[in-house]
Each structure stands twice: as structure tokens, then as C-alpha cells.
Amino acid sequence: MTLTSTASPQQAEIDALRSRITTQLEQDTLNLPLLPVVATQVLQLSGDPNADVTKLSTLIQQDQALAAQILRIANSPAYASRSPIVSLQQAIAWLGMNMLAGLAFSVSVQSGVFKVKGYEKEVQTLWHQALATGLYGKEIARRKRHNVENAFLCGILHTIGKPLLIHLMLQNNEHSSDQPSWTIMDSIIQEFSIVAGTKLAKAWQLPEPVQEAIGFYPDGAYDLATSPTKGAMITCLADHLATAIVDPTAPDEEAMRALQVVQDLNFYPEDMDAIFELKDTIQQSVSSFVA
């Protein structure tokens, strides 16, 4: 592509941002934020067959904000038990180990890693979408008899590169009085989120199937994934479904039925019907998690 001298100021700004991000990604000078200690430990626990309620409870108690979030979610309409959840232990038992581990990780990353002042709403939409992807992923995996826990984790982390890019773009502009517009940032996010996510996943040593899902979840790429858990393929469809929850302009159900990934998952019309029926439940759960 040739840049002309008549490029708009907005295009010039995009090009400048792109150039900085590209350099950082290519030259390995990416200033990756450290994974919060709590998130690291939660992630380790979620994959540890020896993990027990006491360990996780102790861990969550170390982070007051996280504990409060967990209690709030456990008491939300989507998850409320017959009697009110009044203790963390009770909340943990009610939500379940795997759901809790995923949530705790998500919440702690969300609140602790990326400073995105001024774009809280946009970032929250990204997390809504990621959580919905995780929840849809679970149901797709259940239907395909693939690993449900792995599908959830792949889903909630598949777009981890997006908030990272926002963080980096704002960091690059910290001395500037004018922060880039969301339109500009979004174009950079679309272009670099997979590369950035892959880099972050590697740096954080996320489980291999999750790294694979982050790198290969888009349409046409999941065939490159080799994990028997099929996390990338499952996340691909889950991502489309989740996008429809957060974006009213997303393709409708009929368009989604025609996706290649639906064919590749060997989903028949009744399989998709069953998945579409989960929309309200998932929407309610997502609202509970991230409200």
C-alpha cells in the first residue's frame, strides 16, 4: 500500500500509532504488564487437581475487591440460591470451583492489569464479550463432549490482547493532551489484538490450549490449532454468539447458522437452536458478572 500526501489527519494518527505498536510487537519491546499475583495463583489453582475450597477461599480473601465481587455475583439473580449467600465459603460452594476460578481470574485481571482511564465503558464491553464467549464455549463444548472447563477459560481469555492494546496506546499517549479517539483505537485493536494476545499469553505462561485459542480462534485460523480440546474452534463460534449479545449490529441467527465453523463443529440446525436458546441465560449471567 502506498501512502499519499493527502492522507487525513486521522489516518496520519492511525499510521503513527500503528507504527509504534508494530515496533513494540516486532522488537519485543512490548512493556507487558505483570499478571497480578492473585490472578496467577487463581489460574494455577484452576488447573490443579489438588486445589481445594480452603486454598481458593484464602486466596480470594486476600483481595477485598475480588471477594466482594464474588459475593455479589453469587447473590445475583442468575446465580442466587434459595437462601442468601452470606459468606465467601458459601459463595464458593455455590458457584463451583471452575466457574469461580475463571471469574476470579477475569475479575482480577480486569481490575488490576490495565489502566484505561476514559475508556472504561469500552473495556467493559470487551469483558462482557469475553465472558459471554466463555459461557457459550462451555455449552458448545458440553454439546460436543469436549472439555467444558477448558472451553470456558479459552473463551474468557481469547481477546486478552484487546485491553492490552488499549493500555499500550494510552501509555504511548500519556504525555499527550489528546488521547486517540475510540475509532482510531478500535482500528488498531482489530489489526493487532491477536498478535498482542498471543504475546501476552506466552509471557503469562497461560495453559497451552488457551494460548492456542487466543492465536487461532478467528474464522479460518482454528484449523491450525492442534489441541484435542478443540478450544480454538469452539471459541470461534462462541465469539460470534457472544458478539451478538454485546453488539446489536452483529450478524443475526440465520447468518450465524451459515458460518463455516458451524459446519466444522458438525452442528445440525437443532444443535444451533439449542445454543440460541441460551441467549437470555448467558446475557443474564454476563450482566451479573460484570455489572
Added chain:
Amino acid sequence: MSSSTSYDLIVIGSGPAGQKAAIQGAKTGKHVALIEQTREVGGACVYHGTIPSKTLRETALKMVQFLQATDVFDFRMRDDIKISSLMTRLDKVVRAHGEFMKEQINRNGIDRFHGRAQFHSAQEILVQGLDGTPTMLSAPLLVIATGSRPRVPDNIPIDHENILDSDSILSLVYLPKSLTVLGGGVIASEYASIFALLGVQVTMVDTADRPLKFLDPELTDQFCHAFQETGGQYRGEQKINTVAWDGFSKVTTSFENGETLESEKMLVALGRVANIEHLNIQTAGLTPTSRGLISVNDQCQTTVPHIYAVGDVIGPPSLASCSMEQGRRAVCHALSLDSGDAPEHIPMGIFTIPEMSSVGLSEQDAIDKYGGALVGRANFHEIARGQISGMTNGLLKLVADANGEKLLGVHIVGEGATELIHIGQMGLLHNIAIDRFVDNIFNFPTLAEAYRVAALDIAKQRKK
């Protein structure tokens, strides 16, 4: 929808039974259509059954062999061993097997259709593609080979996450600390022994007093002993009240006697059901049996003469080996071809740890049929090869008539049992005398020597 495409033979299902039926038809020069609802050919046998469980078993055994060789190798199994690393090998095996079968089908000029089949009439099949696109096929001859899937009992909330069936158990990505296995049949016993060997605390639960009741008790005794040695426990004569996931970390099983059992995961292996619900068989004039199977005669012919059914949809023995033969013979019968003698003495192989295999009459069957029996035994620890290979827990049992002359049955427990059984099978097929095992020479040192030792055991029991 346009008019139907005509074939000489339509086979529904590409598992072992359907595949052999289709190939038999194609080799006879017939124009064959093979319909499969999944993308891959091979059926549950390849993707959820025989092939994956045996691959997992082999990998587990290899790991244990390594562990047993710590005096030679500086080897230690990682505490966080993930089952997914075992499954990666499984995935490769399954893919390779699937590709091989696809090639075989293509080579034989069989037309493959990907979609769900349902009878439109007794000779017409409507195939619904993944996108709902219908295709109509017709043929004067049809074979139903749609296989089976795990049964889901009404009172057990299988979620494929914590309470799994024999399909979803293969999706585990880490080894649980504990596993309750519901059932005492082949699938339950196979997985129970594999997971126990991998260090999982396994408890088998069943209504029967011992697992695999259809087998010789001496074989199951050895299996139970080996299972217990790896930390496994069998809880027989148990009736379940409820099974529930506590929402956090354990599955609780409550028994009618008031006891409870807790485990991290549960495998439900309480039988299988035939895949006939999408077929609309009533349109073809067929009615399922009370057990949801398709009723057939000795030639696998249904009550509608031009429709045959083979494999798991017709019920036991539900062995891949038998299903293949059923597929071949059904098509031979339909095309009035000579299919050879009906198979006798079909061996049964159970891939538990240790393996078990059986052919011919059991000791009790022989007594009932012939009024008496002589039994010869060879323990693997008496055989040089058994000692060399460290396979000291094994038994080969020959069943002869009351005079100890005629071979009637062979029952083996121990590694290699499913291969070793074929010597006995050939002996039975050729009505060989017990003394043939005594008079002939086997390779030394091999486990086949056990035949000779067991035959000698019978010989010395004969009345002078």
C-alpha cells in the same frame, strides 16, 4: 426437492458394521451410498469407543512400565501429569485411523453423504445436511448401521463436566484425584482399571456382586485383585438413590443403604442405547423392540426383507469384530452371495488392566452341556516369559470334556490375553484334541507355552 438419486445399496452409518457392509457391496460391483452424520467416518468405535480407550490404555501402560523401570532410568512422573498429554497421542491415532478408513471408502468408489438419514419410505432415505439441505436417495437394499451411544439414566444428572459418560470422559484435561465409576460392564471395567493405574482413586459401583458377571469368575477374581492393588475398590450389590454435584468440588453418590460416596468426578457407564431416534424407522414398516433395538434374524435381516440392520443397533454382543462380520454377511445374504460358514467361537476381548479374553464354553457351560468337565490351568508366573516380562498375575484356563480329551473353551486373564486367545480359537474351530497342545512345540520363552502347561494339567487329571 429434486427427485431421488438411485443406488443399489444404501448403508446408514460408517462404523465398523456399516463400513464393511458398504465395502462388501462395492466389491460386488454395486453402486453404494454411505451416509454418516458426523464429518468423519468410523463411528463411535473410532472417536469415542474402542480406538480411544485402547490407545489411552496403551499409553497408560507404557507410562507405568517406565515407572517400574526406575532402577534403570532416572524417571519420575510429574505430579501434575495432564491427561491431555495422553490424549494428544490418542488424537493422532484416531486421526490416522479415520484417514485410513476414508481412503478405503474412496478407493472402493463408495459415495459418501454427510448428514442425518431418515426413512422417507421403505426404499427412500432423506439425508438432511448440516445446513438443513435435503437430499433424497433410494435403493432396493438398505443396511442400518447407526451404532449406539451411552445411556443416560433418568436419575443421574450427566453434565459432561463433573458427571461424565464414556464419550465425555475422553475430554478430561487433567487426572482427577478420585473417580466413581457407575457400572460393572466392559466399558466401566476398562476405564476403571486405566484410571486406577494412572493413580486416580477409583471406586466402581454396581448392583452385581462382582464386575463382568458373564466372564469366568477366576478371570474376574484376578481382575479385581489387580484393580485393588492399584488402589481401586469395587462396591457391589449397591442401589443408588441419588447422584449430585455439590456445585463446587465433589460428586456425591447416595445409596439406598444410607451410605454415601464422594469423588471429584464420576463416570457413568450403565449401558448403551441404539441410535435410531432420527431414522423414522416406522415409515419403513419397522418397529423398535422394547429395548429400543432393531429386531433381526440370523442373517441380520429385519422384518422388512430388503432392510438389514447390523452392529450395536441390533444389540449384543456389540463387539466391533462381530459388527464388521455382520455388515459383510448381511450384504452377502442380501445379494445371494456365499458368505462362508457362519462364525463360530467368537472370542471376546476385554481391554481391562490386565486384559481378559474368552472363547468357547465356560467351565459351568461345559458341565451343563456335557455332564462334566476337566479344567487345566497355567499361571503366568509358572511360564518363563511371564517371569521375564514381569507378568506374574495371569492365568490361562483350558476347559475340556469330562474325559479331558476335547477342547471346549479357553479363558485368559493377563497382558496379551486378547492376542493369546486366538490360538485357542483356532483349536476350537478345528476341534483339536487337548494332547495336540502337549505334543507340539511352542516358541520358548513365550506366553503361548501356557497352552501346553494347561493341557498337561488336564492330562494329569485324566482317569487312569
